[in-house]
Amino acid sequence: MSSTTMRKLTMARAISEAIAQEMEQDPRVLVWGEDVGIYGGIFGATQGLYQKFGESRVIDTPISESAFIGAAIGASAEGLRPIVELMFVDFFGVAMDQIYNHLAKNHYMSGGSFRHPVVLMTAIGGGYSDAAQHSQSLYGLFAHVPGLKVVVPSNAYDAKGLMLTAIRDDDPVMYFFHKGLLGLGWMPSDDLAEVHVPEEPYTIPFGQAHIAGEGQDVTVVTIGAMVPKSLRARDRLRQEGISVEVIDLRTLVPLDQETVLNSVKKTHRLLVVDEDYRSFGMSGEIAAMVAEHALDYLDAPIRRLAVPDVPIPYSRVLEQAVIPSVDAISAAIRELV
Structure with a gap:
């Protein structure tokens, strides 16, 4: 599972690499959200994907979170595997009905007839003076809801392996990346998060501390x-x-x-x-x-x-x-x- 050559990646690069590798081997994987395409995501988690896969698979959405998360629910029910980015966890309030009443419950309420292999990824955390509406973590809020898996990586190696596991999971996964670990040039980042990441795909099982x-x-x-x-x-x-x-x-x-x-x-x-x-x-x-x-x-x-x-x-x-x-x-x- 380990590469012969050591290469350190930032967490942002590790996430985008995981998504790209899964998109290459599975045409059902699509990415959409605000500024995920041409801009590459404001936190770099989708950098390079638009240039590689084009506008039909990497889609910039309007600022309508309830609509594009709802679209992921419908798309996944029809066999696609969407990865949806909502910029900040603080903004999920406008789409909570889609998340905790539909995405989390439809498999159970349909008697197993519907599955929603959706990855909802978002940025969490403070430490850079972005105030009360852009600095929360809130993963405990979603862990409280039956039907959602909750992932919070701490370094680039885990970020890639957990993302690949999330994309391949047939249940909805909430994937939280901390802004202070991503390795962005314009934001302070902990250098302990930038570690060796194998180039080849690998997975890390959920529920394994x-x-x-x-x-x-x-x-x-x-x-x-x-x-x-x-x-x-x-x-x-x-x-x-x-x-x-x-x-x-x-x-x-x-x-x-x-x-x-x-x-x-x-x-x-x-x-x-x-x-x-x-x-x-x-x-x-x-x-x-x-x-x-x-x-x-x-x-x-x-x-x-x-x-x-x-x-x-x-x-x-x-x-x-x-x-x-x-x-x-x-x-x-x-x-x-």
Whole structure:
């Protein structure tokens, strides 16, 4: 599965390469959304696709999210496999009926007669002063809806493999890429996300978490852009004699409970780090799962570090205060040991 030549790709390039490779071998795969064609997507996730496959398969849509997501539902019911980009997760509100009442439920309500192999991809996350309507994560909102699979890659290797799995899946997949991991020239990006990516196609199974860093004293469970931050905290705490295990969930739905529970049974301490809101989200779900299945193994109360229940501020100072940082992750781990 690995290439003989090392080549590092940005996450944006890895996503577009995965889509291109699947479009080459499956004529049913189409891409549409706002500025995905000539412009290549405002975050570069569809760069080069329009030039390679043309306007009949890479389609720029009007600013009518409910319409083009609804079109994906109809197209997929007729045998196509659309990949639809909506620029920001914050904008999904205008198309929620299409998503949670149709895309997520039609297979069940039709008794299996309809399938919707649709990938809905969108940008998430803050860190660059884009304020409350362009900086949320919200993957927990969609993980709450039965019928949707939820994918959140943390690096270029995972981004490609998870995208190929998503396209080939016969169920609807929500694919969230963090703007601060894409490697865009005009936006700060964590260089830990730019890793070796094999040129040949490969898949990563959903529901298979990755132990990004092994440890003995504390388990940190996280996803997306919080993975590289947690790894940096891990490196810092190693110098203090604290051994941290970092688990990258990769997917929220399906959730790899086994890897999380096995780690907690080994380390006896758990910190959940999340860039989504703290209440009613991923951090609470992981904490509840561990409390239900591994409570007797814990030597300390479960800790959660997430965005407090406030809109993401425009002010850079305030934004940095609400989004979990390497310093905040390190401090939370120290309090556990």
